Amino acid sequence: MRKSRVSSEPAARPVVVWLRNDLRLRDNPALAAAAASARPVIPLYILDDGPSAGRALAGAARWWLHHRLIALAASFDALGTGVGPAPRLLLRSGRAVDVLQDLIASTGAARIFCNRTYDPLVDAADAALETALRPAGVAFERCAGGMLAEPDALLAGGGGPFRIFTPFWNRLQRLEPTAPLSAPRALPGYGAPVAGERIEAWGLLPRTGWDAQFARLWLPGERGAAARLRAFLRGQSADYRGTRDFPALEGTSRLSPHLRFGEIRVRQVWHAFLRGPAGGRIELTGAGFLRELWQTGWLRNRLRMIVGSFLVKDLLIAWQHGEAWFWDTLVDADRANNALNWQWVSGCGVDAAPYFRIFNPVAQSRRFDPDGAYLRKWIPELRALAAPLIHEPWTAAAGMLAAAGISLGESYPRPIILHSEARKRALAVFEAMRRRA
Ligand SMILES: Cc1cc2nc3c(=O)[nH]c(=O)nc-3n(C[C@H](O)[C@H](O)[C@H](O)COP(=O)(O)OP(=O)(O)OC[C@H]3O[C@@H](n4cnc5c(N)ncnc54)[C@H](O)[C@@H]3O)c2cc1C
Incomplete structure (x- = not known):
């Protein structure tokens, strides 16, 4: 992208780029549109924990946001043109409509650019915002910025959304996504002082030290996202189908979390795949749990499914409780992905696993962690127990447990429920629900 020149129009009214789930400089249509306006740019992030903004971010995702915003501010600082001020990332909290109106009043901002989020609640809030800004003559411009294709560009034969995956997938593969946009090399900033907030004042980091290991595992931001993508394309992607379910492997x-915060866009991933060593032949479709989740803020999909099935089907606890726990503990906590996957696991919702599909945690453990390497890593109390007993230590003979230094009920808990019984109970409950329906 070429260097933008600052407009010579009266007092060079700035434009605002309101960043939301698109915290990146590369392939960011709203930022590119702001750069093309040739006006001073105010990049803005609003922390809005109110209901109109969707659901307030919780624990692990707030940790991520904290670090991402710090890195993003540094990236904007580096975009200065050399002749005027660099574009400074402005942090504000409160209702978006109030923040934006205040900013327009104090800076005379002429246009607000943002990318669409595809969240129905946010869409409704955006429509209201557009109406609220109209009297001031400020244009609110939403760009298509997140998806591989806009949802209404991919419709089934009858004109509605696809309801079956395979035809959707076939149609998607015929699509030629346009090339990703480069990051602006320089942007004119807005020179006059604008009141912003300090990120430290937002208190996004956990107070308990729970995040002690996160920084070792994650690098929030575009650099971290690009490194993950490169590593994946170089290594794991070749046998994604064969390794993705095995928790002891990277897979x-x-x-x-990078996709969730928009640090990399699906379109960039798609292009990297097509250009990568696999030449586009990789099948994207092929594309201790609670301790790992707690310590790293992440779990692979199979473990999320097993945990979910155990909570909802073995323990008969409503999926909303599991969803809320994941919302707090996942660095990639995403409203749609989290809720719909919990509904899938529970056998309810638009796209659900059959209610009678109940994961057997021990069988899953034996199948996907045959040597117990994953269990040993996250449950060191069981380290000395050999497979297959490590998958169900409560069945081991007393002598074996003693030799492994395990005391059931003390150093390692007894099972809170036996799966064989829990399964029968769940099937009876679901069957009764089905008859009542
Ligand atoms: C109960 C439950 C809750 C979940 N909650 C979330 C959540 O809050 N946020 C979230 O991003 N994912 C969620 N998932 C989906 C999935 O587990 C994660 O996206 C995946 O584990 C992320 O790891 P990865 O990036 O290595 O995935 P990869 O296997 O490398 O896949 C690449 C990308 O595809 C997308 N993806 C993969 N699997 C799924 C899926 N099942 N559903 C939706 N997108 C998928 C993700 O964006 C992922 O980053 C949930 C799954 C379950 C069963």
């Missing part, structure tokens, strides 16, 4: 990309 999957771990891109989810």
Whole structure:
């Protein structure tokens, strides 16, 4: 992208780029549109924990946001043109409509650019915002910025959304996504002082030290996302189908928090795949749990499914409780992905697993962690127990447990429920629900 020149129009009214789930400089249509306006740019992030903004971010995702915003501010600082001020990332909290109106009043901002989020609640809030800004003559411009294709560009034969995956997938593969946009090399900033907030004042980091290991595992931001993608394309992607379910192996990309915060866009991933060593032949479709989740803020999909099935089907606890726990503990916590996957696991919702599909945790453990390497890593109390007993230590003979230094009920808990009984109970409950329906 070429250097933008600052407009010579009266007092060079700035434009605002309101960043939301698109915290990146590369392939960011709203930022590119702001750069093309040739006006001073005010990049803005609003922390809005109110209901109109969707659901307030919780624990692990707030940790991520904290670090991402610090890195993003530095990236904007580096975009200065050399002749005027650099574009400074402005942090504000409160209702978006109030923040934006205040900013327009104090700076005379002429246009607000943002990318669409595809969240129905946010869409409704955006429509209201557009109406609220109209009297001031400020244009609110939403760009298509997140998806591989806009949802209404991919419709089934009858004109509605696809309801079956395979035809959707076939149609998607015929699509030629346009090339990703480069990051602006320089942007004119807005010179006059604008009141912003300090990120430290937002208190986004956990107070308990729970995040002690996060920084070792994650690098929030575009650099971290690009490194994950490169590593995935070089290594794990070749046998994604064969390794993705095995928790002791890397197997999957771990891109989810980067995608969730929009540090990398699906279109960039798609292009990297097509250009990568696999030449586009990789099948994207092929594309201790609670301790790992707690310590790293992440779990691979299979473990999320097993945990979910155990909570909802073995323990008969409503999926909303599991969803809320994940919302707090996942760095990739995403409203749609989290809720719909919990509904899938529970056998309810638009796209659900059959209610009678109940994961057997021991069988899953034996199948996907045959040597117990994953269990040993996250449950060191069981380290000395050999497979297959490590998958169900409560069945081991007393002598074996003693030799392994395990005391059931003390150093390692007894099972809170036996799966064989829990399964029968769940099937009876679901069957009764089905008859009542
Ligand atoms: C109960 C439950 C809750 C979940 N909650 C979330 C959540 O809050 N946020 C979230 O991003 N994902 C969620 N998932 C989906 C999935 O587990 C994660 O996206 C995946 O584990 C991320 O790891 P990865 O990036 O290595 O995935 P990869 O296997 O490398 O896949 C690449 C990308 O594809 C997308 N993806 C992969 N699997 C799924 C899926 N099942 N559903 C939706 N997108 C998928 C993700 O964006 C992921 O980053 C949930 C799954 C379950 C069963």
